[in-house]
Amino acid sequence: MVGVLKSTNNTKSNLSKDEKIALKDLRKEDTILILPADKGKSTVVLDKKDYEEKVNIMLNDDKTNEKLKNDPTARYKKKLVSLLTRFKKEEKITVKEYWKLYPTVENNPRMYCTPKIHTSGNPLRPLVDYCGSIMYETSKELARILSPLVGQSQHHVINSKDLAEDLVEIMIDEGEEFISHDVVSLFTNTPISESLEIIRHRLTEDASLNERTKLTVDDVMEILAFALTTTYFSFRGQVYQQKFGTEVGSPVSPIVANLYMEWLEKEAIATAPVNCQPRLWKRYVDDVLEIVNKGSAEQLTSHINKIDKTGNIKFTYEKEENQQIAFLDTLIVKKPDGSIKLLVYRKRTHTDQYLHFQSHHPLQHKLSVIRTIMDRKDKVITEEEDKPIEESKIKEALKLCGYPEWAFKDVDKKKPPKKEPSQSVTRGMVVLPYKEGLSQRARRIFNKHGIQTSFKPHQTLRNILVHPMDKRDSLQTAECVYEIPCRNCEKPT
Template structure:
């Protein structure tokens, strides 16, 4: 009986998944055609898959190139040879760090040596034509392959167009200032001086910058907007302030999230929604801050942090360290160095917590001075969900845009009784009750780490398990069945392709796709 039910559910889930994927593909394709009417876009799709590769370049991509790119930028091809030298080096480092006794270390070396001699190469997970396509793409300096800003699509752009956009971006003198010197040594010297404040020698040794390199800027294309503007990211890994900034962020984090409006994540938001009742005169809206990170007023946020830490036991010198990390932002672009005049760089470990601290101050000031108070107001960093009276919405929006000169607030109103927030779709029922389900943007690809990627099995099995847990957490009883049907089809997609894709073991002893379909059956039986 279970075999028959499993087959029936698999078929139903596949049909529902196909229809949903086609709707998403149609929405994104129409959106892109509307945004880019001047050129013919090469959007790679399959009949049952959403858009995964968006070609914004001037070149046609071969089928093999599209095929390998559609696997995702996190897809790992199987190695052409076993990396013996790397494995031995890592083993020796592990022996040294953990101070393994000589006898045990020799046994470990012998076991590893035996395994390396007997281990065959894994079967290739891409074709020879795809290998050739990857090689050609890697050698083509006129093209760049980037992740989309949102949705996990793979975007192909002309290198010249991309570099032109970055150059235009860093030329904004209100945000960046070009300098004729390399600030790295100067910043490194200052960081080493600031580390003396900490006092803990072991911690200082961990935070001290070793062989630092300049931060580097790059951009993620916003494919859902006209002319694909870039979201600037400054990679600060190995930068002089990176380790110190990360440490300071961990110290600041416990001082945030104590307001009644704080939303920890999507699951927390769903918990907050329980029991709310909307009135006919209410409207659900979401507010968003335009380019929050680059518009955070650094001098003001330092004053806020100084007040925030005033009642703590942290040394006062920590404020000096925070100030320097926020004000010493710089990056390298095409051989030139730029200082960031104001705002915080996306990519800095301090950026999220500092932005959150500023937004807590902003919303407190905004709500205290507002003539009209929202019935509900919840915030995740710069994304705000609110329920307000329809006739007061315009006044509230205008008020929010007057609170601070650098902060611009945009608004999205509910449509047909539905409003997305984070990855939750909030749905108004006729009786004023609120329900919710998983939300996917039109740019969402439903593309996750594939089961044939050369990753550890624990990483592979975590993908569908995480999706299942999300479905059960974010969907109420009215919508969980549809989401589980969709998830069962996605899990079938995730584990199809026959022998080329190994089954992913589940802790309960079954393959995870079948486990998800079983969960669907159980939920269907309850309804």
């Protein structure tokens, strides 16, 4: 490995001199913020002062957030360690699991926002960077334990392919129409007490819980309640406590919100008046697709908005237009005979921006872009005559991103076989920063020793220019390698 490192030349930059100067100037500019849009591949440039004013207005809403005088991290860590220590003593978690969940760093979760450019007024969506916080590993473990409970419903949608398979045989009567519902800010409005009751009931009925953990239902509920009621974050040096809902960024939040929505939809469908009873109800997290009688959308919306007794979960709805409606990344089109077909849907803010072929990424990453988009075309579009039209759009967009014709032919020739479960024993995996030539040679060396490798871009425009979160002190950096001075010389190792 040392020989490989010594013999590798520096990679030629794929940026021109003018582009490098422009990047340097943009990095120095402190009056603007460059952010990714909430959805899609768009990049948004905001006045920094305007952005911070909007965020502060949001945070100063005392119904949802409370300013804290003191940082609660040390207090919360003490409580978490107490719980973990008790579980270890009772042999409900192993020593290895204890040290995996033990919070070795004490970083505050950091809040930032992304602009919703697809929504009128371009409001901001709050997000929280949970990595490096004391509850991060524990939240991941809770998500692992609870995730098998999600999706045990005929109304659950996994992805667009799953939706396409469910809709392929659907026929629409003349007196029916498609509508869709969307929950307003689901995560931050999910009621915690009610969700905990629902999850306790589901865990009690789960016969396979002891296959995933030695923790009892009471144990899981105790640590889950702790995780969901210690939601705090910082913004520009000020620490806030979130008063209601789950924290956007915590690994367990999507699971909790999903389980609450499964309960809510079951209640809503069972108690809906006959004249607005949906014939079809398909839900992906906070988006719902329904088939209802024409003219019943408002009544159904009024009904489902009364199910959540806290009054926080509210739905908005959209009706089909011109015999079609968008749901996820599909466009559902009603045909004259009552059958339907599905096409790929792109929002009006869609940019056709994909990984550029000249970017410094492994070739397999670039070919995967083609493979993924073509795969979506094959799995979502239901009628064969529509597929060549979509394929033409894909090729046109990717050619603008520098993709040569041979890349499409290569993907078409080398369709990956279905992966069989590997029988070989591996000694783990390492993630290597990608450097053309060096990384491939390093992979071959690691493979000889049974170590799997994957590549990660070392430097991208996003990590150079996009910095929405508060900057951390270098000593607060987690999961890194520190420079340790040798005892016998002045050179660091």
